[in-house]
Amino acid sequence: PVLARRMIADKYGVDPDTVHKEEIDKGQFIIEYEGGHKGITVDELEEHGYGRRSNCRRCKMKVPRQADLACGNWGVIGPRAGKATFVEVCSEKGANLLDSAVKKGLLATEAANPKGLEIRGKVEGAMLKLGEKWRKKDFEGLGEGKERLKKIMEETLRCIKCYSCISACPICYCVDCTTKNPVYVKPGEVPPSFMFHLIRFAHIADSCVNCGQCQELCPAEIPNALFMHAQQVELEKMFGHIPGINMELPLMAFVEEREERARLGNTGSDMIYENVFNPVPKK
Numbered sequence: 001p002v003l004a005r006r007m008i009a010d011k012y013g014v015d016p017d018t019v020h021k022e023e024i025d026k027g028q029f030i031i032e033y034e035g036g037h038k039g040i041t042v043d044e045l046e047e048h049g050y051g052r053r054s055n056c057r058r059c060k061m062k063v064p065r066q067a068d069l070a071c072g073n074w075g076v077i078g079p080r081a082g083k084a085t086f087v088e089v090c091s092e093k094g095a096n097l098l099d100s101a102v103k104k105g106l107l108a109t110e111a112a113n114p115k116g117l118e119i120r121g122k123v124e125g126a127m128l129k130l131g132e133k134w135r136k137k138d139f140e141g142l143g144e145g146k147e148r149l150k151k152i153m154e155e156t157l158r159c160i161k162c163y164s165c166i167s168a169c170p171i172c173y174c175v176d177c178t179t180k181n182p183v184y185v186k187p188g189e190v191p192p193s194f195m196f197h198l199i200r201f202a203h204i205a206d207s208c209v210n211c212g213q214c215q216e217l218c219p220a221e222i223p224n225a226l227f228m229h230a231q232q233v234e235l236e237k238m239f240g241h242i243p244g245i246n247m248e249l250p251l252m253a254f255v256e257e258r259e260e261r262a263r264l265g266n267t268g269s270d271m272i273y274e275n276v277f278n279p280v281p282k283k
Contacts, residue, residue, distance in 0.1 A: 027043070059210060062128060066247075138226055205232050
């Protein structure tokens with residue numbers, strides 16, 4: 001927001017210090033300042049590198065209905081605009097929380113305006129289409145098959161094995177990380193072999209929620225989130241599991257990990273990885 005505000009200020013001659021409010025509405029980033037308001041399209045901001053984070057552009061979870069309460073300003077219209085919050089109640093827990101707050105006089109509620117509901121739906125639909133557009137652009141830029149694999153291998157050559165992508169990942173849960181197993185990843189080798197990244201892809205790709213932290217915190221500026229998200233979407237198409245929405249276990253979680261780890265530790269081989277580089281010939 002600060003950079004976006006600066007860009008608008010430079011374009012329209014607005015003093016940034018006079019800005020007192022900013023919001024995104026109808027595809028524009030709008031700032032209100034002493035004496036007026038100005039807006040610039042989100043597309044233009046992003047073309048100049050001042051827009052949303054790349055993984056946020058690809059996100060299609062615009063209203064977090066898997067939460068107990070989903071709050072925002074889409075759908076708040078008329079005299080309430082800018083003074084109230086639109087709240088969707090998504091669970092019994094959320095309903096109880098809201099009712100308790102109302103009874104204690106902490107907040108007041110009223111039924112949603114039907115026109116506001118319509119507008120909210122249109123805004124969400126437009127944002128979902130925008131997310132799909134960015135997915136198409138980002139994923140097509142990676143190529144497919146061997147072309148994609150080659151690009152990922154080239155980009156990950158900058159890896160310094162700092163483990164930021166692993167320590168920041170909300171999906172990683174293994175106590176003994178396989179990336180630290182000398183059978184797969186040679187200690188002290190920088191950049192690490194591609195096996196380091198393959199292990200992460202194999203463990204996380206089916207459950208990646210596209211939070212972007214593996215990319216945000218990478219000191220080598222490797223687009224880890226893009227690689228992981230692209231793979232997650234492909235697996236989503238194959239198996240129908242949407243991480244963060246579907247509460248059943250993802251595919252990899254059904255593997256008996258303890259037994260599998262013991263097998264890999266004893267044999268030093270993994271047919272999953274071997275088949276990546278030495279595919280079984282089709283009959």
